Amino acid sequence: MHIAIILALIVIGSVVFHFLSPWWWTPLASNWGYIDSTIIITFWITGTVFAAVVLFMAYCVYRFRHREGSRAAYEPENKRLESWLAIGTAVGVAAMLAPGLVVWGRFVTVPSDAAEVEVVGQQWQWSYRLPGKDGRLGASSVRYVTPENPLGLDPNDPRAQDDIIVQGDNLHFELGKPVKVLLRSLDVVHDFYVPEFRAKMDMIPGSTTYYWFTPTRTGTFEVLCAELCSTGHPYMRGGVVVEAKADYQPWLQQQKTFAELSKPAKASALKQEGVTRWDLK
Amino acid sequence: MVDVTHGVAVPVAEVGDVELYHPRSWVTKYVFSQDAKVIAIQYSLTALSIGLVALVLSWLMRMQLGFPGLLSFINADRYYQFVTMHGMIMVIYLLTALFLGGFGNYLIPLMLGARDMVFPYVNMLSYWIYLLAVLVLVAGFFVPGGPTGAGWTLYPPQAILANTPGQQWGIILMLVSLMLFIIGFTMGGLNYVVTVLQGRARGMTMMRMPLTVWGIFTATVMALLAFPALFVGSVMMLLDRVLGTSFFMPSIVLMGEQLKYGGGSPILFQHLFWFFGHPEVYIVALPAFGIVSDLISTHARKNIFGYRMMVWAIVAIGALSFVVWAHHMYVSGMNPGFGFFFATTTLIIAIPTAIKVYNWVLTLWRGDIHFTVPMLFALGFIVTFVNGGLTGLFLGNVVVDVPLSRTMFVVAHFHMVMGIAPIMVIFGAIYHWYPKLTGRMLDDTLGKLHFWVTFVGAYAIFFPMHYLGLLGVPRRYYEMGETAFVPPSAHTLNEFITIAALIVGAAQLAFVFNLFWSLRHGRPSGGNPWRATTLEWQTPETPPTHGNWGKELPVVYRWAYDYSVPGAAEDFLPQNQPPMPRTP
Numbered sequence: 001m002h003i004a005i006i007l008a009l010i011v012i013g014s015v016v017f018h019f020l021s022p023w024w025w026t027p028l029a030s031n032w033g034y035i036d037s038t039i040i041i042t043f044w045i046t047g048t049v050f051a052a053v054v055l056f057m058a059y060c061v062y063r064f065r066h067r068e069g070s071r072a073a074y075e076p077e078n079k080r081l082e083s084w085l086a087i088g089t090a091v092g093v094a095a096m097l098a099p100g101l102v103v104w105g106r107f108v109t110v111p112s113d114a115a116e117v118e119v120v121g122q123q124w125q126w127s128y129r130l131p132g133k134d135g136r137l138g139a140s141s142v143r144y145v146t147p148e149n150p151l152g153l154d155p156n157d158p159r160a161q162d163d164i165i166v167q168g169d170n171l172h173f174e175l176g177k178p179v180k181v182l183l184r185s186l187d188v189v190h191d192f193y194v195p196e197f198r199a200k201m202d203m204i205p206g207s208t209t210y211y212w213f214t215p216t217r218t219g220t221f222e223v224l225c226a227e228l229c230s231t232g233h234p235y236m237r238g239g240v241v242v243e244a245k246a247d248y249q250p251w252l253q254q255q256k257t258f259a260e261l262s263k264p265a266k267a268s269a270l271k272q273e274g275v276t277r278w279d280l281k
Numbered sequence: 282m283v284d285v286t287h288g289v290a291v292p293v294a295e296v297g298d299v300e301l302y303h304p305r306s307w308v309t310k311y312v313f314s315q316d317a318k319v320i321a322i323q324y325s326l327t328a329l330s331i332g333l334v335a336l337v338l339s340w341l342m343r344m345q346l347g348f349p350g351l352l353s354f355i356n357a358d359r360y361y362q363f364v365t366m367h368g369m370i371m372v373i374y375l376l377t378a379l380f381l382g383g384f385g386n387y388l389i390p391l392m393l394g395a396r397d398m399v400f401p402y403v404n405m406l407s408y409w410i411y412l413l414a415v416l417v418l419v420a421g422f423f424v425p426g427g428p429t430g431a432g433w434t435l436y437p438p439q440a441i442l443a444n445t446p447g448q449q450w451g452i453i454l455m456l457v458s459l460m461l462f463i464i465g466f467t468m469g470g471l472n473y474v475v476t477v478l479q480g481r482a483r484g485m486t487m488m489r490m491p492l493t494v495w496g497i498f499t500a501t502v503m504a505l506l507a508f509p510a511l512f513v514g515s516v517m518m519l520l521d522r523v524l525g526t527s528f529f530m531p532s533i534v535l536m537g538e539q540l541k542y543g544g545g546s547p548i549l550f551q552h553l554f555w556f557f558g559h560p561e562v563y564i565v566a567l568p569a570f571g572i573v574s575d576l577i578s579t580h581a582r583k584n585i586f587g588y589r590m591m592v593w594a595i596v597a598i599g600a601l602s603f604v605v606w607a608h609h610m611y612v613s614g615m616n617p618g619f620g621f622f623f624a625t626t627t628l629i630i631a632i633p634t635a636i637k638v639y640n641w642v643l644t645l646w647r648g649d650i651h652f653t654v655p656m657l658f659a660l661g662f663i664v665t666f667v668n669g670g671l672t673g674l675f676l677g678n679v680v681v682d683v684p685l686s687r688t689m690f691v692v693a694h695f696h697m698v699m700g701i702a703p704i705m706v707i708f709g710a711i712y713h714w715y716p717k718l719t720g721r722m723l724d725d726t727l728g729k730l731h732f733w734v735t736f737v738g739a740y741a742i743f744f745p746m747h748y749l750g751l752l753g754v755p756r757r758y759y760e761m762g763e764t765a766f767v768p769p770s771a772h773t774l775n776e777f778i779t780i781a782a783l784i785v786g787a788a789q790l791a792f793v794f795n796l797f798w799s800l801r802h803g804r805p806s807g808g809n810p811w812r813a814t815t816l817e818w819q820t821p822e823t824p825p826t827h828g829n830w831g832k833e834l835p836v837v838y839r840w841a842y843d844y845s846v847p848g849a850a851e852d853f854l855p856q857n858q859p860p861m862p863r864t865p
C-alpha cells in the first residue's frame with residue numbers, strides 16, 4: 001500500500017528535481033550544441049519511459065494488492081502485446097540513436113580548415129605546442145625528452161624548429177576558428193577536458209589522439225584531467241582562453257619557439273640513447 | 282494454449298540417480314565439504330564479509346567527498362586505494378561470487394531436482410581457491426605501500442608505475458588475486474554448466490527451468506568466456522610489472538626520467554579489460570534478472586508473463602553483451618570509427634532488456650500482490666534498474682557519452698544499474714530463501730525497515746549524483762578544490778549524499794543483526810512458507826539434508842509458474858505435482 005504512494009512520489013520527486021535542479025551543464029562555449037540537443041532528446045524519451053513504467057507499477061501494486069479472497073489471473077503469454085512493446089521500444093531507441101550517430105559523424109570529421117594545436121599531458125601538468133610559420137607541427141618522440149626539450153621534439157626535424165611551445169601558461173584559442181586538438185602523453189593516460197567545450201578525449205602514451213571543435217564564446221575556462229593518472233590527478237588543472245583574433249594574435253607573437261628555447265642544448269639531444277627507428281614517427 | 286503452461290506432457294529426459302560422496306567427519310561435512318549447499322553458504326558468508334569491507338570503504342570515500350579533510354588520515358593515496366578496493370570487491374568478490382558461487386551452488390541442484398553438483402570435489406576446490414583469492418586481496422592492506430590505487434580498471438601504464446599507490450606490492454597482489462579468483466571460478470562455473478545440462482530431474486526440460494536457473498546458467502557461460510580475457514590481461518600486466526616486459530608499456534618519460542619500457546600498447550589492455558568488463562555487468566545482472574522474476578511471480582501469485590520471451594531475452598542479452606565492450610572506450614582514443622558500431626549494438630541491447638522490464642511489470646498486472654519483504658525488494662529492483670538502464674542509453678549513445686563519460690554521471694549510472702539494483706535482488710533473495718537454509722523466517726519488521734531505508738536512501742544517494750556529472754564534476758577526484766564552474770550548492774549536495782550513504786550503511790547493520798538473530802529467534806517457517814512451486818520448496822526436509830531428496834528423486838510435470846491456475850484448489854501447483862485429471 002505505502003509502496004504505491006512512494007513509487008508515485010519517486011516519479012514526481014525525480015521530475016521536479018530535474019526541472020528545479022540548480023546543477024546543470026555549464027554554458028556552452030563550442031559548436032557542440034548538437035550534443036546538448038541529443039541529451040535533451042534522450043532526457044525526454046527516457047524520462048517519459050521511466051515515469052510511465054514506474055507509475056504503471058504504482059497503479060498495479062495499488063490495484064492488485066492482496067485482499068481477502070482475491071486471486072491472480074492466469075495469463076502466460078500475450079504475443080500481440082509483447083510484439084507491440086518490442087516494436088515501440090525499437091522506435092524509441094532509433095529516435096535516440098539516429099541523431100546520435102549523425103552528430104558522431106560530425107564529431108569525427110575534422111574540417112579541412114581546422115588549425116592544429118597539440119596538448120601534451122604528463123604527471124601532472126599540461127603543455128601546449130602550436131605550429132610556427134610553416135603551419136605544421138614537427139615530429140616528436142618521448143625518447144627525445146630532456147630537461148631542455150620537455151616535449152620531446154625531434155631536433156633534426158626542420159619543421160619542429162619554429163613550433164611554438166607554451167608551458168606554465170594558459171592555451172589561447174581564436175574565437176570562431178575550428179581547431180583540431182592533437183593529444184599526446186609522455187607518461188600515463190590523461191584526458192584533456194574542458195566542460196564548456198563538451199568534448200574530451202584520452203591521451204595515450206605512445207600514440208596521438210585528437211578531437212576538434214570550434215570555440216564560440218570568449219572567456220577563460222578551466223581544464224581538468226578526466227582520466228585517473230595517479231595521486232596528482234585532481235590537481236592536474238590548467239586554463240584555456242578563447243578570444244577574438246585581435247587579442248589572439250598579440251598573445252601568439254609573445255610565445256617562444258622551440259629553436260629559441262633550446263638553442264644551447266640542441267646538439268646534446270641528438271646523442272640521446274635508445275632512439276630506435278620505430279620511435280620516430 | 283502453449284505447451285509450457287499446463288505442462289501435462291509426459292516427463293522426458295531420464296536421469297539416473299547418482300552415487301553420492303558421503304562425508305565421514307565433522308571436517309568433511311562442514312569445512313572441506315563437497316555438498317553444494319554447504320559450499321554455497323561458505324561462498325555467501327565470505328562474499329558478504331568482504332562486501333562489508335567494501336561498504337566501510339564507501340563510507341570513508343563519501344566522508345572525503347562530503348566533508349573533505351575531516352578525516353585527516355584519508356590522504357589522496359589512501360582515497361584512491363579505497364576507491365580501487367571498493368570497486369573491485371563489490372563487482373568481483375561480492376556480486377560475482379555471491380550470485381554464482383552462493384546462489385548458483387545452492388539453487389541449481391535444488392531447483393533442478395538433482396542431488397548435488399556433478400563434480401563435488403572440484404566444487405569444493407572452487408570455494409577454497411576463492412577464499413585464497415580473497416585473502417590475497419585483503420593482504421594488500423597489510424603490505425608496505427598498501428593495496429593498489431590504480432582504480433578498479435587498473436589501466437596501464439599508471440597501474441604499475443611509481444606515483445601510483447600500491448605500486449610495490451598492492452598491484453601484484455591484486456593481479457594474483459584476480460588470477461586465483463578466475464581459476465576458482467572456472468572450476469565452479471564448469472560445474473554449474475554441466476549440472477544444468479546433465480543433472481536435471483526427470484521431466485525438467487530446459488524450458489521448464491525456473492528463470493533463476495536460466496539467469497545463473499547463462500551468466501556462467503558468459504563468465505567462462507569473458508574471464509579468460511581478464512586472465513591474460515592480468516598475466517601480461519604482471520609480467521610487465523615484475524619482469525619488465527612491455528606488453529602494455531610504450532616508451533615513457535616519468536617525472537623526467539626515461540623508463541626502459543617501449544613498444545607496448547596501453548589501449549590493448551583496455552580492450553582486454555572491457556571484453557571481460559562489459560559481460561561482467563551482465564554476469565551480475567542476469568542472475569539478478571532470473572531471481573527477481575521468480576520473486577515477483579511467487580509473491581504476486583501469478584505466472585511470470587511471457588516466460589519464453591524472458592528466456593530468449595536472457596540468451597540474447599548474453600550473446601549481444603560480447604559485442605558492446607568498447608562503449609566503455611568511446612573517449613579512450615581508439616579509432617573513432619568504432620563508435621558507430623558499438624553505439625548501435627549497445628542500443629540494440631536495450632530492446633531485450635526493456636522486454637524483461639515490461640514482463641516483470643505485466644506479471645504484477647492482475648496479480649494478487651503480497652507485500653512481503655522479498656516482493657518489496659523486487660519492486661525496488663525494478664525502479665533502480667529501470668532508472669540505471671535508461672541512463673545507460675545516454676552513455677551508450679556515443680556522442681552523448683563524450684561530455685558525460687568520466688564524470689559523476691557515470692558513477693551514478695553504474696551504481697544504480699549494477700550496484701544497487703543487483704543488491705536489491707540479493708537482499709530480496711536472502712529474505713526469500715533464508716527459511717529454506719535455516720527453517721526460520723527473517724524478522725519481518727526489521728526486514729521492512731531495512732528495505733525502506735536502503736531503497737529510498739540509495740535512490741537519494743545516486744539520483745541527484747547524475748546532475749553533478751551533468752555539471753561536469755569528474756569522478757575519481759580526491760577533492761574538487763576551488764573550481765569555477767562548481768557552485769557552492771554542489772558541495773551542499775555532496776554533504777547530503779554522504780549523510781544518506783551513512784544512513785543506508787547503518788541500515789545494513791540491521792540486516793546483519795537480523796541474519797544472526799533470526800537463526801535462533803525467527804518464526805519457524807515450515808518447508809514452503811511462500812507456497813512456491815519450484816522444487817527447492819518441495820524437499821522432504823527443511824533445511825534439505827545431504828542428497829536433497831531422500832530416497833526418491835522428484836519427477837517434474839509442469840513449468841515453474843503454475844500460480845493461480847483456474848480450477849485448481851490451491852493458488853499454486855508445485856512442479857512435481859502430477860497433472861490434474863482433466864474435467865470434460
Ligand code: HEM
Binds near residue numbers: 339343692755
Ligand atoms: C551505498 C552503497 C555505495 C556507496 C555509497 C558507494 C560509493 C562509491 C563512491 C563514493 C565511489 C567513488 C566515486 C568516484 O570515482 O569518485 C564508488 C566507486 C565505485 N563503486 Fe561504489 N558505492 C556503493 C555501492 C557499490 C556497489 C553495490 C557496487 C557494485 C557494483 C559498487 C561499485 C563501484 C565501482 C565499480 C566503483 C568505481 C571504482 C573506480 O572508480 O575505480 N559500489 N562507490
Ligand SMILES: [Cu+2]
Binds near residue numbers: 189225226227
Ligand atoms: Cu592526468
Ligand SMILES: [Cu+2]
Binds near residue numbers: 190225228229233
Ligand atoms: Cu588525471
